[in-house]
Amino acid sequence: MLIYSFGLATATIVEKQLGTQAAKMLIYYSPLFILLQLLLAINFLIILFNSNYIKSKRWGLIIIHLSLTVILGGALTTFLFGKEGQVHIREGEKSDQMVMHTSKGVKTEKLPFVLELKDFRLNRYPGSNSPSSYESTLLVYVDNDIREVSVFMNNVLDLKGYRFFQASYDKDELGTVLSVNKDVAGRTITYTGYILLLIGFILMFLMPGSRFRKLGEQLKDIRARADKLTLVFLLSLISLNGFSQNNWNETKHTIDIIESIKDNAIPVEHAEKFGALPVQFRGRVMPLNTFSSEILRKIHNETNIYNLNSDQFLLSLLVNPEKWSHAKIISGDQSYLSYNQFFDEGGSYSLLNQLQQIYNQPADKRNESEKDLIKLDEKVNILYQLFTHIIPGIFPHAEDPSHTWYNLGDNLSVYEFKDSVFITDSFNNYLAEVRLSLQSNDWSKPDEILNSIKEYQLSNDKASLIRPDKIEAELKYNRLNIFNYSKLGYFILGGLLLILAFIRLMNRKTWLQYASTILIIGIAAIFIYHLFGMGMRWYISGYAPWSNSYETMVYVAWATVLAGFIFGRKNILTLSLATLFGGVILFVSSLNWMDPQINTLVPVLNSPWLMFHVAVIVAAYGFFGISFLLGLTNIIIMSFNKDSSLIALRIKELSVINNMSLLTGLALMTIGTFLGAVWANESWGRYWGWDPKETWALITIIVYSVVTHLHLVKKWNSDWLFNFTSVLGFSSVLMTYLGVNYFLSGMHSYGQTDTSSSVFVYIAIVFTIIVILGFLSYNRRSKFIDS
Known part of the structure; x- marks a missing residue:
């Protein structure tokens, strides 16, 4: 299995360098690789009869492994007899x-x-x-x-x-x-294998005598024995370092502009009414508040600027374009730049020549600095479209078959004369009245014009794109900032529960039980609030909220805490670690390189299969995350704790929970991957295209299959090796979720991110520390063998 996974990983690198066809010919469809898959199937069949699994009625185990053999048989039938082409x-x-x-x-x-x-x-x-x-x-x-x-x-x-x-x-x-x-024969055999696989996993969780059920019984026995002992842990003080934002030096001229902008800030009350105006952008009708938030985040990498919220910023920019063109608001590589810095005295664009050279070469040949320059150009272009009133679309065209909305800077000749006059006058008058209201502090006139624009929108929205209920829901969603507050709640309550979990290992006083219960109730409330946020996003977008990297990370955080609740019943340390990890994932999702905007779906994703495939496979990441934390906890304890005779049972307890979590994650990962294969077959006629994302999902399944099967080899059946490999195995999840998008290429562009390379530097540092801890704990592993 390790050789097989290594071959798959090598194939993804070959595909990156030489192309998909070369990878298929050299590895995927090579006689040697097909032989290896055949040997895996034969190996299981031999073990099946030698180990008397049938006599011992291990039906879950038998059906799961037979299903994999059937699936391989279906793949072979498709390879030999199936036909695939184009018309x-x-x-x-x-x-x-x-x-x-x-x-x-x-x-x-x-x-x-x-x-x-x-x-x-x-x-x-x-x-x-x-x-x-x-x-x-x-x-x-x-x-x-x-x-x-x-x-x-x-x-x-x-x-x-x-x-x-x-x-x-x-x-x-x-x-x-x-x-x-x-491929009638191949499809029939393969689908039969998928059904058997699902039945096998159900039996694994439900049938008495299955490995999962035996682990549960083993856990009860360990806890009963552990409760009779007094365990002493060395508590480590964990400090969270805050982040500081770099300040930049500004010229006297820029400081004067900033002060002028602050002195003429739009009142929050009117900016809120401005933000409630429906607009069209990127194929979607949204409140202007969503548009302004996306634009400010895109240009400035922040959600506010100069103490102004996004609605105040956007309206101020439209009212005072001259001042804002001199303000340093465009985030560059190391500093902030102003719009005017990109144009010389003659009005020539300074990035033009460089951009022409970049666009003349293939996208996959561009280096990081060239990609950064393209992003910088995009920010400048957004400001240009705002200054010239091209975006967003504010005014619907009743007769337009494509249901396009227009703004003042568009070609208004498509409208009848009276409509074009209304659009021009209403928008210009609105901006003029805002300027006057900044002096008089009377905002009745701008409010009145905003209402007239809304009435025009409703009367000309023949396609019924304006959904007042969804507009209001989106405004509420933006205002609640659910995932940010969930992140803070997970950090605070998870941290407190972690401290109590360690104290309870030393002391079983009643008040500790009550305090833990209160914290668990608080975490449950945040968990429901987190779920409510995903539900709101689903209602607003109209599709399951796990179609891109930001949404899947939010979902992974939720699934991780869910896994914590499932196994936290057995040990509150598990729930505390899961809660903290959920906060970490939400923190990563809030970083600048993650895009939280709600987008329209590409056609292939507009399918019910999206909901099932992604939901199941990403939920598996949550259980793998729990195992990563439990394994790491045990490795740390083994590395530094000296009282090994008392702590061995606690390590065994966490190891059993770790094993159960891994089996759950492996079942979800396998089912989710094959659900994706069904989706692919029902959408474009093939189960498996050896796309790097698909291949690394398979590698992840194999890696965790190896980890969960280590106990079958007598000399490898140790808590140290199991925990250490469960930690290292998480690297395959990170590669599948993030690394494929950054290091490789493929069809799953909907899951791609503009991941910063620095993220992988931090990941590399973390795993280097883990390897060091692994060596430390290896030297002490014999002291923690539970006799």
């Missing part, structure tokens, strides 16, 4: 040819029917160029009959054993590309 058709044309790319070159196969493309439609999100779906209407000539069918993302055409999926389209939107798959 390209232009509107009004017919085709009965499937083009297949094989190791021997390109070949075509005649289909037993004819397809004609009647119409192709590319639907976009309102007011944007982002596709929401694409659909082909086909006429099928088969068996002396003509049928009209539609093929679109997540809607498959099944015909005589062939399955057609919407894969792509021509740039002029007059042609379609359909992927074709014929």
Whole structure:
């Protein structure tokens, strides 16, 4: 299994350097690799009969491993007998040819029917160029009959054993590309394997005599014995260092501008009304408060500036563009820059030549400094669009078929004369009245104009894009700042519970039990508040809130605390560590390189499979995180504690909980990965494409399978090795979730982040310390063997 995982990891590097086809030929589909998979299956079958698992009725274990053998058999059947290709058709044309790319070159196969493309439609999100779906209407000539069918993302055409999926389209939107798959036998065998796998995992958790149930019984016995002993722990003082923000030197001119901006700050009350105005941006209608928050975070990497909130900032910028163009608000590499610094006296853009050179080379060849320059250009461009009133879209066009909203800087000739006059006058008058109100402090006139703009929006919103209930919910969501408060709550209550957990190991006084209960109730309240925040985000966006890296991290934090509650019943140390880890994950999600904005979904993600696949697989990360913390705790105790005779049982207790958590995480990870395979097969006709994200998910399954099977080898059956490998195994999770996006490339772009390389430096430092602790604890491991 280790050789297999090493081969998979090597293949992802080969793919990065030489391409997907080279990785498939050299490793994935090589005879040696296929032989290795066959040996794994044969090895299990031999062990199955030699170890009398059938006589001992270990049905969960038997079915899980048999299912994996069946899945491998299905994959082999697909590889040997399955067919995969493409059909390209232009509107009004017919085709009965499937083009297949094989190791021997390109070949075509005649289909037993004819397809004609009647119409192709590319639907976009309102007011944007982002596709929401694409659909082909086909006429099928088969068996002396003509049928009209539609093929679109997540809607498959099944015909005589062939399955057609919407894969792509021509740039002029007059042609379609359909992927074709014929694999009846392979699909039947593989799906049978998936069903058996699910049944096996259910039996593993429920059947008496299963390893999971035996671990539970073992845990009860250990706790009963441990309660009779007085355990003494050395408590370590953990201090949290706050972060300090670097200040920058500013010229006298800039200081004067800042003071002027502060003196003319928009009152919070009116800014709040301004922030409630619905606007259209990136294909979504949102309150202007959301837009202003995203823009300020994008430009300045902060949620406020000069003591102004995002709504005050945006309205002030629109009212006083000259002052803001001189203010240093654009976050650069080491300092803040002003908009005017990017233009010379003649108005020429200073980054133009460099950007032209960068865009003339492939995206994967750009270095970090060039990528940073592109981001800097994007910030300057956003300010330009704000100064020229291009974004956001404020005024709906009642007759626009794409439901686009316009702003003052757009071409208003698309409107009737009276509408274009209203748009120009209302917006300019509003800004003028705001300037006057800053002097008079009477905001009745700007309020009145805002109301007239809202009335215009409602009367011209023929597509009913304005949902007052969702606008209000989003404003509330922004105002509550749920995940930030959840983060603070997890840190405070988790830290206090951790201290009490250590004290309770030394002392069993009643007041400690009551204090722990109060803290647990508090953590439960924050946990529900965290869940409420995810529910609000789901309601606002209309889809499950785990479609990008920010959302999945928020979900992982929640799943980690959930895992803590599940196993915290057995030991409050587990819950305290899980709670702290949930706070750490939420802290990472709030860093500048994470984007918390709510986006529209790309077509392939607009599927119910997103909810199930991602929810299950990311929940597994939470249980792996619990095991990481428990394993690390045991390694630290082994490294520094001297009273080994008294603490051995406590190490054993945490080790058993660690094992149960790992088995739960492994079950979820395996089920979630194969749910993804079903999603892929139902959406574009293949279970597995050896995409780096998929491959590393499989590597993670194998790594944790190795960790949970170490006890089968007598000389490796030790608490030290199990805990140490459970800690090291978490590196495969980090690689799957973060490293693939940064070091490799693949199709799972929806999960990618602009991850800073410094994050991996910190991760490397942490694991270096862990390895050192591993050596320290290795030398003392014999003192903690529970006799």
